[in-house]
Amino acid sequence: MHTMWKGTISFGLVNIPVKLHAATENKDVRLRQLHKKCQSPIKYEKVCPVCEEEVGTDDIVKAYEYAKNKFVMLTEEEIAELQEEQTEKAVEIVDFVQLKEIDPIYFEKSYYLSPNEGGGKAYTLLREALEETGKIGVAKMMIRSKEQLAAIRVYENTLVMETIHYPDEVRNVQDVPNVPEQAETPQKELDTAKMLIDQLTSEFDPEKYKDNYRTALLELIEEKKNQDETTTAKEKPVQTNVTNLMEALEASLDKAQKTKPQPKEKATAPKKTTATAKKTTKPKAATPKKKQTRKKA
Template identity: 70%
Template sequence: MHTMWKGTISFGLVNIPVKLHSATENKDIPLRNLHKECHSPVKYEKVCPVCDKEVATEEIVKGYEYTKNKFVILEEDDLEAIKDENDEKAVEIVDFVKLEEIDPIYFDKSYYLSPNDGGTKGYVLLREALQETGKIGLAKITIRSKEHLAVVRIYHNTLVMETIHFPDEVRDFKEVPNVPEEAKIVAKELDTAKLLIDQLTTEFEPEKYTDEYRTALLDLIDQKRKGEEVSTAKEPKKHDNVTDLMEALEKSLQKTKKKKKKPAAKKKTAAAKQAKAN
């Protein structure tokens, strides 16, 4: 399993060397955008609408739009300075709480934690302490220049760190439009709904749930591939100096031929011929 981060878990004076591994993976099927006419992948270029030209990566700077079309420019040195101040490789547990006190709306992404060199004993110590107390650790960590709030808990026999949103990142539910405060519900309707819930109530078995759309899409792609319903993108036309030179020479040759052509001589009239003879 790929290690994406190395650091320590700290609580009190205890420091445990750990490695961080992504616990989930995105299994969406990537579909490319192709030109309908020739089935070539469509390119997305970074173009400046004012200068009307493509912008190279080294010509791009960061900016914060504080009002319409007004920007505060942030240099790389500014961003690096802030990053250095907050980029300590540590999961600092600041509190211990109960898992049920955190609403699922706060949870973001999950990571497995494994002990790094010399961290085995401390890893087991923290795992057993969390298991015995029924608590989870509430921590702070910086990943890719962004500070996260996180929880450290046990998943089977493995420590898991899950990033969670800060309170100001969760939108106020009171802003959701058209949510009714109450409505007249007939008792019989409510009893029927509760009976249906009872009938569908079961233990959570994640293995029985599958992404049916992804499965159907993979089957469709496989059928088309086996039926040779495939398309090969055409190689983009390459313009080199030789090709450009030949085109220029051919165009020049055509222009020269046109200039050499003289207008047809006019036929002399009978009267003109007679005058010339006298």
């Protein structure tokens, strides 16, 4: 069983090293949401509505909204410091009470407690003391970044810790709408209702209660799977501009060929050379004419 937390339980001068394990698990059948058009799973992204860009984990900070769009920012260091101060404290049992004194509305989640190394004797001591007195311990502890109120009791030879809500976390029952006021109920109707309750009264056996909806849903899913009524999500199309190294090299080669000088530019060089040649032949032609003139003289 996975260990969620390690610490100590203390009552008086007794310290019990313990491990915390989740006592319950959620068996809900989780259904994914697909795009009806292509049967691809819907992706949920964190997007800033102002910048209109996706925000990564490193770009997110925590803050408390004390008024509409008014925030007090808190750094991770400040939060960690407060949590560390509370985490260093042991699970301290502050009171012992009767279980029936706590209304079930206060109970939140159940955890098994097992003794850590060297804590077996003290663990047994607390368990037997609770069994013989018929009481439970009310304790405070830090779990999952929250200071919790908890009830420690015995369940089938094992210590169980039940996290319970603080009073200000339980909504005021007076705020429930449309609750009828006390009214006189005909005695005959009341007697009939009590008779029906007597007929349906039995000892509580949790094994006889089943989640019929979950069972039916799993059967439907299995039936559809056996009849090949399934679908496969389409893969995200890969960008065609550069998919691998070879295509990148080919794209670079094509680009280089397009920017390479055209043959027409090479033809301009001989024209310049010809023009230069014509300029140089003119003085050469003039020289022989002078020599011929001298001979005639």
